[in-house]
Amino acid sequence: MTSQLSAVLGAPAPGAVPQLRSITIQRPAMSEHGLLDYVIRDDSLVWSRRGEGTVGFGQVARFEASGPERFAEARAWWDAVAAASEVEDNVNQAGTGLIAYGTFAFSFSSSYVSRLIVPRIVVGRNDACSWITYTVSDPAAELSVEAAEAELAALLEDYSPEHELGTGIDRLVAGQISEESYLESVRKGVSVIESGSITKLVLARDAVAELGSPIAVAQVLRQLALRYSDCWTYSVDGLIGATPEMLVRVRGDIAEARVLAGTLDRATAPSGDADYAHRMLLEDEKQRHEHQLAIDSLTEQLGPLSSGMDAPDEPFVLQLPNVWHLASDVKATLAARADGSVPSMLDLAEVFHPTAAVCGTPTKAAGVILRELEGMDRGPYAGPVGWIDTRGNGEFGIALRGGVIESPTSIRLYAGCGIVAASDPAAELAESWAKMRPMREALGL
Numbered sequence: 001m002t003s004q005l006s007a008v009l010g011a012p013a014p015g016a017v018p019q020l021r022s023i024t025i026q027r028p029a030m031s032e033h034g035l036l037d038y039v040i041r042d043d044s045l046v047w048s049r050r051g052e053g054t055v056g057f058g059q060v061a062r063f064e065a066s067g068p069e070r071f072a073e074a075r076a077w078w079d080a081v082a083a084a085s086e087v088e089d090n091v092n093q094a095g096t097g098l099i100a101y102g103t104f105a106f107s108f109s110s111s112y113v114s115r116l117i118v119p120r121i122v123v124g125r126n127d128a129c130s131w132i133t134y135t136v137s138d139p140a141a142e143l144s145v146e147a148a149e150a151e152l153a154a155l156l157e158d159y160s161p162e163h164e165l166g167t168g169i170d171r172l173v174a175g176q177i178s179e180e181s182y183l184e185s186v187r188k189g190v191s192v193i194e195s196g197s198i199t200k201l202v203l204a205r206d207a208v209a210e211l212g213s214p215i216a217v218a219q220v221l222r223q224l225a226l227r228y229s230d231c232w233t234y235s236v237d238g239l240i241g242a243t244p245e246m247l248v249r250v251r252g253d254i255a256e257a258r259v260l261a262g263t264l265d266r267a268t269a270p271s272g273d274a275d276y277a278h279r280m281l282l283e284d285e286k287q288r289h290e291h292q293l294a295i296d297s298l299t300e301q302l303g304p305l306s307s308g309m310d311a312p313d314e315p316f317v318l319q320l321p322n323v324w325h326l327a328s329d330v331k332a333t334l335a336a337r338a339d340g341s342v343p344s345m346l347d348l349a350e351v352f353h354p355t356a357a358v359c360g361t362p363t364k365a366a367g368v369i370l371r372e373l374e375g376m377d378r379g380p381y382a383g384p385v386g387w388i389d390t391r392g393n394g395e396f397g398i399a400l401r402g403g404v405i406e407s408p409t410s411i412r413l414y415a416g417c418g419i420v421a422a423s424d425p426a427a428e429l430a431e432s433w434a435k436m437r438p439m440r441e442a443l444g445l
């Protein structure tokens with residue numbers, strides 16, 4: 001969009017540094033599922049877990065970048081926006097004031113454009129309070145809570161998507177990587193690992209859900225949020241899903257991550273065997289090895305950036321409706337740099353991405369091999385997705401268990417599996433189906 005045209009439309013061109021004005025005010029407390037009452041529009045921005053999070057509406061500024069410098073460029077833009085904007089934050093908590101939602105391409109060579117989006121209205125809820133943030137880019141616009149509430153009410157009331165139109169025939173079709181080619185790439189991956197150049201490789205595949213009527217995005221998100229309450233439900237510009245894995249969450253100088261690796265399908269679990277998950281995950285050498293590689297890669301990167309770190313010796317079993325995972329929660333106090341600042345959310349997202357849970361070990365060599373064996377542009381799948389505020393707080397999950405909406409009636413789903421020397425191709429293929437199940441069920445497939 002040219003700057004002339006964007007001036008006419010009232011939205012700055014992507015990448016221009018807008019001078020925003022923003023106000024945040026506390027709202028009456030919401031019930032536990034109150035935030036989901038705002039997940040009505042299919043075009044909302046959403047970040048939610050266990051009733052906490054934010055729902056964003058509209059867009060007052062947008063940044064786009066591609067290539068190896070996408071994180072650094074996003075950081076520079078966000079710092080400039082924060083410096084240029086007037087923010088009246090009457091709540092002063094993580095996620096209040098000006099925020100941007102973001103998604104980043106998995107690979108520096110992806111054709112997917114990484115982006116940050118500053119919404120016009122944000123409704124938020126945490127364990128202490130609820131709030132609304134209103135942001136305008138037009139210097140003449142009224143900046144008041146009354147204007148925000150009126151605009152929000154209109155956005156929610158006037159919305160009536162036509163989900164019922166269409167053929168009514170829904171189907172799941174093969175994506176760029178068929179089941180056969182996936183089995184073949186896992187076989188090759190195991191051989192590469194056996195040759196000793198890498199120890200772990202995460203191989204993904206895709207499938208396309210073609211629906212007979214437009215995707216009811218908001219309904220899918222509400223269903224994911226309610227059913228997968230331990231996951232972070234996200235929706236940013238056509239990338240939707242519910243991820244169980246937290247790349248990094250920052251509150252002040254505390255950074256936290258939830259590392260997952262090691263998976264067991266619940267659909268094929270024998271009934272009445274209470275110790276099954278414990279035995280098959282915690283006591284299984286292959287699964288523990290796969291998990292340890294993911295933990296080591298995170299702690300090696302976090303160590304030099306922190307003054308103290310709490311990484312458990314033993315993982316726990318995370319139970320989701322579709323699978324069990326081996327999981328570890330890592331917490332660190334970020335060390336101040338020479339200028340007294342701590343690394344920002346985007347600094348950390350860049351350092352940690354891609355983790356061994358989505359790429360492999362060692363990272364660089366595994367990345368090269370995965371590009372070769374998968375031969376697919378992952379787009380934003382397995383890249384960071386989440387939000388940042390202007391105080392350095394934020395949350396970036398890993399964009400897993402989701403998909404990219406490619407047209408009003410089609411969405412490309414992705415799933416990958418950690419491959420180690422002991423991996424069985426057929427079991428990995430089955431695991432990839434188990435990881436697509438949350439989206440398939442939410443889509444009614």
Ligand SMILES: C=C(O[C@H]1C=CC=C(C(=O)O)[C@@H]1O)C(=O)O
Binds near residue numbers: 204358400401416
């Ligand atoms: C790569 C994915 O999952 C990762 C996260 C948790 C467990 C994984 C595993 O056991 O293979 C994967 O490393 C995915 O869901 O597409």
